[in-house]
Amino acid sequence: MANRRLVSLLSVQAGSKPGWPARLHVVTGKGGTGKTTVAAALALALASDGRRTLLTEVEGRQGIAQVFDTAPLPYQELRIASAPGGGEVRALAVDAEEALLEYLDLFYKLGRAGRALRRFGAIDFATTIAPGLRDVLLTGKVKEATTRTADGRRLYHAVVLDAPPTGRIARFLNVTAETARLAKMGPIKTQSEGVAAILRSPMTAVHVVTLLEEMPVQETADAVAELTALGIPIGKIIVNGTRPPVLAAGRISQAELRRGLAAAGLPTDRDTVAGLHGEAKAYLVRRRIEETLRGELAELGRPVVELPLLPEGVDRAGLATLAAALLAAG
Amino acid sequence: MLPDEAAYRLDVDAILADPGVRTVVCCGSGGVGKTTTAAALALRAAEQHGRRTVVLTIDPARRLAQSLGLVELDNSPRQVKGINGDLHAMMLDMKRTFDEVVLAHTDPRRAEEIFANPFYQAMSSTFSGTQEYMAMEKLGQLRSRDEWSLIVVDTPPSRSALDFLDAPARLARFLDGRMLRLLLAPARAGGRSMVNLVTASFGMFSKVVQRVIGAQLLSDLSGFVAALDSMFGGFRERAEQTYRILQDRETAFLVVAAPETDAVREAAYFARRLGEERMPLAGLVLNKVIEIEAPLSAEESLAGAAALAERGGHAATVDVLRVHAALVQQVVRQAAVIAEFRTAHPGVPMTSVAAQPSDIHDLDGLRTIGAALALPA
Numbered sequence: 001m002a003n004r005r006l007v008s009l010l011s012v013q014a015g016s017k018p019g020w021p022a023r024l025h026v027v028t029g030k031g032g033t034g035k036t037t038v039a040a041a042l043a044l045a046l047a048s049d050g051r052r053t054l055l056t057e058v059e060g061r062q063g064i065a066q067v068f069d070t071a072p073l074p075y076q077e078l079r080i081a082s083a084p085g086g087g088e089v090r091a092l093a094v095d096a097e098e099a100l101l102e103y104l105d106l107f108y109k110l111g112r113a114g115r116a117l118r119r120f121g122a123i124d125f126a127t128t129i130a131p132g133l134r135d136v137l138l139t140g141k142v143k144e145a146t147t148r149t150a151d152g153r154r155l156y157h158a159v160v161l162d163a164p165p166t167g168r169i170a171r172f173l174n175v176t177a178e179t180a181r182l183a184k185m186g187p188i189k190t191q192s193e194g195v196a197a198i199l200r201s202p203m204t205a206v207h208v209v210t211l212l213e214e215m216p217v218q219e220t221a222d223a224v225a226e227l228t229a230l231g232i233p234i235g236k237i238i239v240n241g242t243r244p245p246v247l248a249a250g251r252i253s254q255a256e257l258r259r260g261l262a263a264a265g266l267p268t269d270r271d272t273v274a275g276l277h278g279e280a281k282a283y284l285v286r287r288r289i290e291e292t293l294r295g296e297l298a299e300l301g302r303p304v305v306e307l308p309l310l311p312e313g314v315d316r317a318g319l320a321t322l323a324a325a326l327l328a329a330g
Numbered sequence: 331m332l333p334d335e336a337a338y339r340l341d342v343d344a345i346l347a348d349p350g351v352r353t354v355v356c357c358g359s360g361g362v363g364k365t366t367t368a369a370a371l372a373l374r375a376a377e378q379h380g381r382r383t384v385v386l387t388i389d390p391a392r393r394l395a396q397s398l399g400l401v402e403l404d405n406s407p408r409q410v411k412g413i414n415g416d417l418h419a420m421m422l423d424m425k426r427t428f429d430e431v432v433l434a435h436t437d438p439r440r441a442e443e444i445f446a447n448p449f450y451q452a453m454s455s456t457f458s459g460t461q462e463y464m465a466m467e468k469l470g471q472l473r474s475r476d477e478w479s480l481i482v483v484d485t486p487p488s489r490s491a492l493d494f495l496d497a498p499a500r501l502a503r504f505l506d507g508r509m510l511r512l513l514l515a516p517a518r519a520g521g522r523s524m525v526n527l528v529t530a531s532f533g534m535f536s537k538v539v540q541r542v543i544g545a546q547l548l549s550d551l552s553g554f555v556a557a558l559d560s561m562f563g564g565f566r567e568r569a570e571q572t573y574r575i576l577q578d579r580e581t582a583f584l585v586v587a588a589p590e591t592d593a594v595r596e597a598a599y600f601a602r603r604l605g606e607e608r609m610p611l612a613g614l615v616l617n618k619v620i621e622i623e624a625p626l627s628a629e630e631s632l633a634g635a636a637a638l639a640e641r642g643g644h645a646a647t648v649d650v651l652r653v654h655a656a657l658v659q660q661v662v663r664q665a666a667v668i669a670e671f672r673t674a675h676p677g678v679p680m681t682s683v684a685a686q687p688s689d690i691h692d693l694d695g696l697r698t699i700g701a702a703l704a705l706p707a
Contacts, residue, residue: 031361032590033361036592215361247646249645260638260648261634263644264638265634267626275625275626285687289688
């Protein structure tokens with residue numbers, strides 16, 4: 001069965017980056033935490049030193065194209081960036097319909113008949129009646145890319161999946177197991193089981209991106225619990241948008257602030273002093289919350305990586321900064 | 331505020347007070363405070379405008395439950411206690427809603443058959459996508475009961491925010507699909523209705539379907555489809571009805587966003603789609619807007635901090651100045667993002683809520699947000 005093949009693939013852990021041993025890196029996070037940016041930075045990081053990685057997305061959002069500021073991605077693995085040391089990142093927007101046609105073509109040599117299926121509404125049918133089938137096709141394609149070889153060697157050192165958000169991740173990754181249960185035999189069962197096995201093997205790591213805000217941290221904890229219950233391995237907790245803590249001394253009085261401003265040659269009128277004082281107080285409130293949340297994340301028992309806030313927004317240089325931080329944290 | 335901004339200020343109170351508005355739909359990408367906005371609007375409608383209000387949330391993270399101080403929500407509206415008005419809240423239970431739809435459209439024996447079908451079990455509880463269908467179904471139910479003066483809907487955290495809009499149309503398209511008819515055909519007319527449709531590609535196709543899906547799954551599937559057949563008319567009719575509700579003038583769409591590039595891009599996309607679908611966009615709600623209190627520029631502030639740091643001493647003031655400078659930089663970036671939206675969508679009314687130092691957990695917090703929504707700075 002597929003197990004022998006799986007075992008041989010599992011033994012190929014060589015060539016992975018220290019601290020990032022998995023081959024399939026699934027990046028999830030609550031909406032708005034920057035998971036697409038982190039996925040892109042991770043694909044860059046893992047491609048350094050002449051490696052090749054594949055960055056994929058499955059939700060039809062064209063998020064990768066937006067991060068790299070390029071035209072919308074086709075259903076093709078195209079080079080999207082080069083990494084230091086001659087490495088390259090390829091990108092792929094997986095489309096369920098295309099994946100189904102490709103799958104049918106591969107196993108049943110459909111050729112042009114596949115197009116006829118589309119006209120017939122069959123593809124629409126297959127991806128609509130069973131949104132689950134859709135997820136099987138999407139994860140199936142990702143698995144295929146992860147395990148693909150060329151000339152007896154893995155084509156990609158690592159595959160990074162910009163996955164659905166935390167609220168849907170367990171359902172998305174478990175759908176293959178669910179389908180395997182549903183289809184008691186036949187190719188769908190084989191396919192689903194193959195995907196489910198990879199997702200539960202050390203080859204896979206699910207990284208959860210969060211901010212130091214209450215809801216993202218809560219959803220991170222929920223997702224870690226759900227995935228753990230499903231036997232899907234958790235990689236790292238990645239905290240995005242962190243700032244170096246300042247005002248270590250805590251409170252500052254308005255009088256003290258006024259003296260400081262005077263010494264700096266800045267205005268010391270009421271608006272300035274009271275305004276700055278108010279901002280400092282709000283900052284301290286937020287920092288205290290952030291410290292509590294850091295503690296909650298640490299309790300999840302997974303390695304935590306912090307990425308800096310990029311005040312200018314994320315451009316190519318910003319991605320490189322994040323990639324370096326991810327590698328350093330490995 | 332720009333001089334012309336007053337004219338484009340979203341008047342939240344006018345919407346909430348208008349008896350002609352019966353549904354408010356909050357949409358937008360994840361992580362922008364959609365649920366909090368929906369809850370704050372509902373609370374304000376109930377307390378300030380005396381409307382019998384229900385807020386429907388579809389979020390598995392139970393955020394609404396938390397922000398309303400409730401321990402749990404279930405599939406029927408529950409009264410929110412401790413407020414000065416009539417507010418109910420509920421969280422969508424996707425499986426139960428699906429079960430209710432089945433029961434409403436078929437006899438109990440058939441329903442039992444459907445509930446027992448493994449395909450139904452999987453589709454009604456596990457597979458993504460069902461959530462969007464059921465959210466629309468629940469909205470349709472609430473509207474048809476005529477029990478509520480105002481329904482506030484928080485949309486699902488979809489793969490794309492558009493799934494929510496597309497669900498009714500997709501359901502209708504699916505139910506009308508030729509493929510489904512083909513699967514049903516043998517059950518309906520001993521296979522004879524297929525004759526007209528049979529083409530060379532279909533002959534081969536049915537073989538492929540058999541081989542790919544497998545005979546057992548196919549038989550479960552066609553059992554499921556045949557059992558659902560009796561309810562198709564009802565399903566489609568309801569989906570179309572809900573779609574019309576979304577288009578009618580008693581509905582107001584609010585697009586919720588944070589002033590971040592991604593969220594605003596999604597909001598712009600939404601505004602365009604609503605226009606295309608002839609759905610009434612009432613305005614944009616911008617959450618998490620950074621505000622500064624001190625009239626100092628980032629440059630002044632950083633220069634002052636550098637000068638102080640060089641002199642030594644006043645370490646705390648140096649830090650305060652750096653905190654301020656970082657805020658100003660964020661304000662500048664947010665303003666650019668907002669201006670871009672303005673240019674792309676001139677004339678969309680807008681309101682904003684300042685970034686809160688901590689999350690909203692209680693009714694007082696929601697009241698504060700509601701007041702801020704109604705009275706932008």
